[in-house]
Amino acid sequence: MVSFSAVAKRYPGGQEALRDVSFALEPGELAFLTGRSGAGKSTLLKLIPAIERPSAGSVLVNGQNVGALKRAAIPYLRRNIGLVFQDQKLLYDRSVYDNVMLPLAFSAHPPKEAARRARAALDKVNLLGREKANPIQLSGGEQQRVAIARAVVNRPTLLVADEPTANLDAESAARILDIFVEFNRVGVTVLIATHDLQLVARYGKRALRLEGGRIA
């Protein structure tokens, strides 16, 4: 599903964020990516939807060499990947429902089908009752669940989450992770970056540990 081989990432200015990173994520797998802040977790995740490009090595997603993708092909790659961020990146000028509808605006679904999917996604994250609310009215955990609903509404085969629980209390964090596990159970490949080792230990899943830009 996702395969990194000998990937390096240097930022302009010489800062080396990743060095010789190789690993593979099997279809249907759920894995954690752990490491301290600055270990390169975010950089690694950004390579998957081609937000960043590798300086060396190759990143394959569904057999596609993402680093070599043409600019115009990137949107189609991203439609197949659900992205969740630490800071949610919700739009506060519209309702929860409209936020979840965003990815459906450019899919070919007829309006009725799109609405049905948006509701289904909100149902999965247990927010069906809050669809008319503005995201600003929701708690941090609820906002993160809206972001997850938006990420999965197009039914991607791969979910990538960068510190989705960082700003949440333990209970909300566990709830978020449970949702990811749910999606994984129905076949979605999931990669979650987190620095919370206790949380990771609870799920007994594979954990890739990044240290100073290398897989330790």
Add this chain to the structure above:
Amino acid sequence: MRAWLRQHRQALLLALKKISLLNAAVIGIALALPAGGYALLESLRPAGARLALEPRISLFLEPQLRRTDAEALGKRLRADRRIGAVRFVPREEALKEMSSVQGLAEVIGALGRNPLPDAFVVTSKENIADELAKLPGVSHVQADAVWARRLAAAAAVFELGLALLAALLGAGLVAVTFNTIRLQILTQRDEIEVSKLIGATDAFIGRPFYYLGLLQGVAGGALALGVVALALALLNREVGVLAESYGSAFRFAFLPAAEALAVLLGAGLLGWLGAQLSVNRHLRAIEPR
């Protein structure tokens, strides 16, 4: 296909909501100047043609000349490549024309008989009056070349000025749209970033902005036509009084339909161009980090 149409409809609706009346007014007022100038020029043109913008030469024939000889002369004139139009004015017609001018009918009536000769009226851009005067049967030649050339030159200057003004203001329209779209893109920065993250293509993200540029241009063009129509209506009230005192029914006419349509389409096209330039430049700068 239906999905594609739906996306275009959505982009159009988004753009409609974002049209700024103020921007459309700026464009409209700017475009009203050349459009109005053009309407004035076009209104004057038929009158001007009567006054011969193309230098005209009148050939008055000898009074005793027979019609058959006149016809032969006409043939000869028509065969001359330097001569544009040739019109034969029989003396009866000349008299009728003269009688229709106010005040002259009584004078002519007093003469008792037709004092006018047959004549040819030809147009030519070249100075051939002296040569024409030597033709057999021609008694007198009158060239209004100098006066007509001046008028034609003045009209050409006015026309060129209008074209320059239109080009300048057209460039202004592009710039205004460019800036409007730039500001729109900046205020929608978050939305654009998120859209890119969830897989929206540049075409999808840019579409509402293209429509905005297009619609704003068309709205500006429509406003310009409105301003011109209003201005001409006001002018015509006064012009009517003036023209009547000369026994004329002259009025400034609104732009012909094709030209009015061209103003709308041209403004829309320029707006779209401004949007295109702005989107190309500013949309790429927003990339998720």
